[in-house]
Amino acid sequence: MTVSPDRKSEDTAPDPAAGALPRHVALIMDGNGRWATARGLPRTEGHRHGLEALRRTIRHAVKTGIRYLTIYSFSSENWSRPQPEVSFLMGLLRRFVQRDLTEIHNANVRIKVIGDRLTLEPGIRALLVEAEELTRNNTGMTLVVAFNYGSRDEIARSVRQLAEEVAAGRLAPEDIDEDAIASRLDTAGIPDPDLIIRTSGELRLSNFLMWQAAYSEFHFSPVHWPDFDEAAFDLALSDFMGRERRFGGLTAKAL
Ligand code: FPP
Numbered sequence: 001m002t003v004s005p006d007r008k009s010e011d012t013a014p015d016p017a018a019g020a021l022p023r024h025v026a027l028i029m030d031g032n033g034r035w036a037t038a039r040g041l042p043r044t045e046g047h048r049h050g051l052e053a054l055r056r057t058i059r060h061a062v063k064t065g066i067r068y069l070t071i072y073s074f075s076s077e078n079w080s081r082p083q084p085e086v087s088f089l090m091g092l093l094r095r096f097v098q099r100d101l102t103e104i105h106n107a108n109v110r111i112k113v114i115g116d117r118l119t120l121e122p123g124i125r126a127l128l129v130e131a132e133e134l135t136r137n138n139t140g141m142t143l144v145v146a147f148n149y150g151s152r153d154e155i156a157r158s159v160r161q162l163a164e165e166v167a168a169g170r171l172a173p174e175d176i177d178e179d180a181i182a183s184r185l186d187t188a189g190i191p192d193p194d195l196i197i198r199t200s201g202e203l204r205l206s207n208f209l210m211w212q213a214a215y216s217e218f219h220f221s222p223v224h225w226p227d228f229d230e231a232a233f234d235l236a237l238s239d240f241m242g243r244e245r246r247f248g249g250l251t252a253k254a255l
Contacts, residue, residue, distance in 0.1 A: 015194065015245070022194035022240050024068035025061065026144075026216070028208055029054065031200025031224030038224075044088045049226035051092055055100065060230045061141060062107050064237070068142045068190060072208050076116065076150030090124060093147060097127045101134065108140030114186035115149030116157070144190060151210035158184035187212055195240045197233075199225045215247050 016023050029050060036046030054071065061069045074089055081089075104111065111131045120128075128147070161184045165171035171180075182188065192212040198204070199221045205213065219236040221228065 019241050021065060024191050024193045025066050026070035026193035026196045026209055028072045028198035029225040030198055030202055032226060035224035035226045043085060046226055047088060047092055051096060053226050053228045056229060057233060060233055066141060068144060070144035070146060070193060072146045074147045075207060076148055076153050094127060097131050101131055105135050108138045109135060110138040110142045111135045111145060112142055113145045113147055115147045116153055120148055150207045152207055154186050155211055185211060195219060197221060197236045199223055199228050217243050
């Protein structure tokens with residue numbers, strides 16, 4: 001497998017140059033249910049095939065040289081789904097970690113989990129910790145698994161931590177700036193996503209990386225997640241590479 005340069009020197013590097021690959025791609029894997037319903041199958045079959053698409057996508061991202069891949073696997077709002085579907089998704093996460101961790105580790109991929117772990121079942125929490133510990137020193141792609149993740153919840157937890165530090169006298173209110181908030185988010189140390197891909201034709205962010213998406217580019221794919229393949233991924237990458245990013249400034253042409 002192709003492994004790109006060491007991560008450490010890269011985290012502080014400027015954003016990718018125009019026409020370059022995105023350094024960080026984040027994925028909203030939508031449409032499992034519709035994929036299944038269109039085939040007369042139960043929704044859980046859509047999630048099962050969704051896991052296959054996820055495996056394919058991770059392999060392709062590593063091969064392409066993406067440095068960070070974030071996957072929205074279970075949102076803090078997904079608890080409102082019927083209990084059997086929630087249990088199935090929890091089981092799928094277990095299966096993913098148990099069956100794929102060795103391959104992921106061998107591909108030099110580092111796993112990082114974001115989201116609220118405290119309300120997860122202890123067995124799942126332990127699996128997530130195991131995945132992070134095993135892959136901690138890997139220097140290839142970072143796979144960020146957003147599980148029980150919601151952006152508003154993440155921001156609220158960061159702000160609560162700041163309030164506690166102020167109350168304890170360790171932080172002055174005037175020292176609270178953007179960096180102080182960002183460094184207390186689950187994504188501290190991870191560059192913001194350059195490209196966010198959402199499948200299945202929906203045009204929403206759905207409480208995903210709202211702070212981090214300030215200057216992200218978006219690609220909306222009509223494909224239902226279980227059908228997302230290398231060609232659909234490459235299409236999103238070339239769409240991104242054709243964009244001009246200004247980060248609130250002006251283009252060289254306009255100056
Ligand atoms: C959205 O489709 C998808 C999810 C809520 C779960 C995403 C899960 C996977 C891609 C499988 C891998 C899972 C883990 C935990 C590693 P939807 O059910 O909202 O589809 P719909 O909008 O068509 O109903």
